[in-house]
Amino acid sequence: MILYLFDLFGTAVFAISGVLMAGRLRMDPFGVVVLACATAIGGGTVRDMAMGATPVFWISDTLYIWVILATCVATMLLIRHPRRLPWYVLPCADAVGLAVFVGIGVDKALSYGTSPLVAVIMGVITACGGGIIRDVLAREVPMVLRTEVYATACIAGGIVHTLAVEVGPDAVTASIAGMVTTLLIRLAAIRWHLSLPPFALDR
Amino acid sequence: MILYLFDLFGTAVFAISGVLMAGRLRMDPFGVVVLACATAIGGGTVRDMAMGATPVFWISDTLYIWVILATCVATMLLIRHPRRLPWYVLPCADAVGLAVFVGIGVDKALSYGTSPLVAVIMGVITACGGGIIRDVLAREVPMVLRTEVYATACIAGGIVHTLAVEVGPDAVTASIAGMVTTLLIRLAAIRWHLSLPPFALDR
Amino acid sequence: MILYLFDLFGTAVFAISGVLMAGRLRMDPFGVVVLACATAIGGGTVRDMAMGATPVFWISDTLYIWVILATCVATMLLIRHPRRLPWYVLPCADAVGLAVFVGIGVDKALSYGTSPLVAVIMGVITACGGGIIRDVLAREVPMVLRTEVYATACIAGGIVHTLAVEVGPDAVTASIAGMVTTLLIRLAAIRWHLSLPPFALDR
Numbered sequence: 001m002i003l004y005l006f007d008l009f010g011t012a013v014f015a016i017s018g019v020l021m022a023g024r025l026r027m028d029p030f031g032v033v034v035l036a037c038a039t040a041i042g043g044g045t046v047r048d049m050a051m052g053a054t055p056v057f058w059i060s061d062t063l064y065i066w067v068i069l070a071t072c073v074a075t076m077l078l079i080r081h082p083r084r085l086p087w088y089v090l091p092c093a094d095a096v097g098l099a100v101f102v103g104i105g106v107d108k109a110l111s112y113g114t115s116p117l118v119a120v121i122m123g124v125i126t127a128c129g130g131g132i133i134r135d136v137l138a139r140e141v142p143m144v145l146r147t148e149v150y151a152t153a154c155i156a157g158g159i160v161h162t163l164a165v166e167v168g169p170d171a172v173t174a175s176i177a178g179m180v181t182t183l184l185i186r187l188a189a190i191r192w193h194l195s196l197p198p199f200a201l202d203r
Numbered sequence: 204m205i206l207y208l209f210d211l212f213g214t215a216v217f218a219i220s221g222v223l224m225a226g227r228l229r230m231d232p233f234g235v236v237v238l239a240c241a242t243a244i245g246g247g248t249v250r251d252m253a254m255g256a257t258p259v260f261w262i263s264d265t266l267y268i269w270v271i272l273a274t275c276v277a278t279m280l281l282i283r284h285p286r287r288l289p290w291y292v293l294p295c296a297d298a299v300g301l302a303v304f305v306g307i308g309v310d311k312a313l314s315y316g317t318s319p320l321v322a323v324i325m326g327v328i329t330a331c332g333g334g335i336i337r338d339v340l341a342r343e344v345p346m347v348l349r350t351e352v353y354a355t356a357c358i359a360g361g362i363v364h365t366l367a368v369e370v371g372p373d374a375v376t377a378s379i380a381g382m383v384t385t386l387l388i389r390l391a392a393i394r395w396h397l398s399l400p401p402f403a404l405d406r
Numbered sequence: 407m408i409l410y411l412f413d414l415f416g417t418a419v420f421a422i423s424g425v426l427m428a429g430r431l432r433m434d435p436f437g438v439v440v441l442a443c444a445t446a447i448g449g450g451t452v453r454d455m456a457m458g459a460t461p462v463f464w465i466s467d468t469l470y471i472w473v474i475l476a477t478c479v480a481t482m483l484l485i486r487h488p489r490r491l492p493w494y495v496l497p498c499a500d501a502v503g504l505a506v507f508v509g510i511g512v513d514k515a516l517s518y519g520t521s522p523l524v525a526v527i528m529g530v531i532t533a534c535g536g537g538i539i540r541d542v543l544a545r546e547v548p549m550v551l552r553t554e555v556y557a558t559a560c561i562a563g564g565i566v567h568t569l570a571v572e573v574g575p576d577a578v579t580a581s582i583a584g585m586v587t588t589l590l591i592r593l594a595a596i597r598w599h600l601s602l603p604p605f606a607l608d609r
Contacts, residue, residue, distance in 0.1 A: 003513040021603075022551070022605060023252075023605050023606060023607030024607050025547060025551075025552075026552070026605070026606040027551045027552055027604060027605060028551070028552060028553050028554075028559040028602040028603070028604050029602055029605060030550070030551065030556075030561070030602070031548075031550075031551030031552060031605075032605050034538075034551055035551070035555075045456060049252050049257070049455050049456065050228025050248060050252065050257065050258065050259050051257060051258045051259075052255070052258050052458070053257075053264065054257075054455070054456065054457060054460075055456065055457045055458050055518070055520070056456050056457075056458075058524075059456065059457065059524050062521050062523050062524060064524075065523060065524075066529070072365075076605055081473065084389070088556055093235065101458070113260070114258070114262055115265050117268060117269075118261075118262050118265060118268075128441060132336065132340070136339060136340065137547070137548060137551065138537070138547065139342065139544065139545065139546070140342070141228060141340070141341065141342050141546050142234075142340060144233070144234075145225070145231070145234030145237055145238070145340065146228075146229070146230055146231060146234060146369040147231050147232045150229075151237075152233060153362060155233070156574025169406050190579060195231070196231040196232055196233070197231070198229040198231050198458065199222075199225060199226050199229070199230060199231065199232060199234075199235050199279055199284065200226060200229040201226030201227050202222065202537065237446070252455050252460070253451060253455065253457070253460065253462050254460060254461045254462075254463065254465065255461050255462075257460075257461025259433055272506070282431060317465055318468050320468050320471060320472075321464075321465050321468060321471075335440075335543070338458070339543065341407070341547070342545065343607065344431060344543070344545050345437075345543060345559070347437075348428070348431075348433045348436065348437030348440055348441070348543065349431075349432070349434060349437060350436070351434075351435055353436075353437060354436040354440075358436070394540065397434070399434040400434070401432040401433060401434050402425075402428060402429050402432070402433060402434065402435060402437075402438050402482055403429060403432040404426065404429030404430050404485065
């Protein structure tokens with residue numbers, strides 16, 4: 001289905017962000033693949049382990065791993081011949097991946113019979129968990145915990161999705177409504193550099 | 204039951220320590236919630252995933268999540284109007300949470316038929332795992348691995364608990380004996396600033 | 407069986423590397439045990455949780471934990487009386503542990519019916535996952551992601567192992583072929599200080 005293709009697209013885009021982080025830390029090719037995998041499938045792995053949906057998704061369907069490996073190779077080759085992309089291409093592709101990952105996480109949780117609250121959490125874990133693991137491996141305080149409207153877009157999309165399941169006509173419409181919500185909020189945040197105010201204590 | 208109320212109390216106290224850490228790192232509200240959740244339910248989540256007790260506890264009983272969310276909001280609001288608490292209030296509340304978490308972890312492991320050794324480990328993971336995850340996310344070497352008598356209190360309480368299950372009259376008494384042991388050792392450590400000697404290598 | 411003894415040997419060697427790291431960070435005895443456990447059984451734990459092989463292996467067979475505890479005590483005592491070992495003893499012992507862990511991880515994955523690709527990944531996670539968790543707890547960028555031929559040896563061994571299962575006479579021969587491959591590549595890397603070229607981006 002088309003959602004599956006978008007899922008693989010999101011996997012590839014998230015993997016690229018892992019590759020770039022690994023390059024900034026001067027990692028070797030194994031480190032590149034580990035950071036790409038952590039970013040692209042780390043969130044879904046934690047989601048599946050917490051729900052007991054084991055073996056986790058990429059064990060049953062190895063296409064995710066092949067997409068990540070191909071992305072690593074392609075990124076490492078292409079980056080030697082930098083044909084400069086406009087700056088907004090990667091963030092916008094990332095936003096599409098983010099929206100799809102939230103939708104898939106919410107759908108999977110609901111199909112396991114969780115409450116709407118847990119479904120939203122699982123959507124957010126699917127979309128944001130990988131980036132958190134990548135940043136921990138790279139010894140950074142996770143970016144998503146700091147200032148951008150990134151997780152917030154996921155939460156909003158997840159809430160719309162679960163609400164639409166309750167009141168809406170069918171699951172597919174609900175899913176699309178949630179994903180469009182995440183996508184639009186995230187794109188707006190990229191366009192206007194939106195951030196939430198930090199909560200700062202001076203002790 | 205009263206143990207459940209203490210469990211929720213411990214969840215709230217641990218969440219506060221996550222909120223305070225997030226504030227020191229100037230995180231945004233999402234980061235605050237993530238650090239609060241990591242601290243309060245991270246240990247129990249790892250315990251459940253390792254034992255295969257999935258879906259993990261907060262998926263089946265979402266009250267834990269609501270308590271954490273309410274604690275985050277309350278802490279962020281109240282801290283703007285600092286009515287100074289005596290310094291020992293938070294550590295002592297934390298000690299109560301610690302003792303309860305060890306007891307719950309040991310009980311749950313024993314109910315899954317693990318050996319006493321594993322039950323003690325599960326008690327320690329339940330009580331200390333969340334703080335370790337919080338510190339990793341905050342890019343600190345986990346405090347509990349360094350110098351305070353914190354995990355030690357949990358280990359002692361867990362051992363008393365599992366021994367008392369073997370020789371004692373009933374499981375509830377054993378549970379209380381373990382929790383009181385953890386609590387007293389931890390309170391003594393707070394009162395007299397006890398630490399274990401570090402193991403230091405100069406290479 | 408003899409493989410089980412090698413497995414316990416590898417557990418002890420990996421635990422030593424955790425103890426040494428804890429000593430460098432001046433951790434207390436609890437920190438020493440946590441880092442030893444993370445290094446020695448962290449990889450296998452993640453493997454089992456991802457495959458749904460729960461309760462994880464050291465819950466059913468507590469001998470692993472006892473080996474780690476004994477190793478911690480012995481290392482902390484012996485290090486006070488430094489009878490200098492030749493520098494290559496620990497790396498070579500580590501290489502043996504590495505080879506055994508890859509073989510065990512691949513075997514376990516294949517026995518759960520995974521594809522060869524996933525079996526190789528599970529071998530690498532078993533062997534390298536613990537060191538990554540140790541380094542994250544110690545607030546280091548994981549060594550294995552950076553420059554040594556360490557994970558690469560595991561990948562090669564895992565590939566030989568899974569290929570040999572397809573074409574070879576029996577599972578034991580395949581297992582040995584894989585482990586010998588890992589061991590030889592790793593020993594060569596130690597002997598000639600081999601590293602992979604890093605992938606470095608200057609942005």
